[in-house]
Amino acid sequence: MTVRDLDKAVRWYGEILGFHVIAGPADLVGDDSPFRQIVKDIFGADFGRGRLSFLAGVTA
Numbered sequence: 336m337t338v339r340d341l342d343k344a345v346r347w348y349g350e351i352l353g354f355h356v357i358a359g360p361a362d363l364v365g366d367d368s369p370f371r372q373i374v375k376d377i378f379g380a381d382f383g384r385g386r387l388s389f390l391a392g393v394t395a
Contacts, residue, residue, distance in 0.1 A: 341386045348390055359388035 338344040341360055348354040363374055364384045375382045 341388060345388050345390065352392060354390040354392045357389045357391045360386050361388070363387055 345356060345360065349356070362384065363371055363386065374385075378385075
C-alpha cells in the first residue's frame with residue numbers, strides 16, 4: 336500500500352495491530368540496480384524515489 340508518512344504508518348501498524356518490521360525502511364531511488372529496476376517496472380520509467388518497509392504480523 337502507499338502512505339504519505341511511512342514512519343508514522345509503521346509506528347501505527349506496530350502499536351495498534353502488533354506488526355513488527357522485518358526489513359526497512361529503505362530508501363529507493365530510480366537508478367539501474369536490479370531491485371530498483373523492478374520498482375521502475377512497477378511504478379513506471381519516471382519513478383524517482385520512495386521508501387519501502389516490510390512488516391509482519393503474528394497469527395494464533
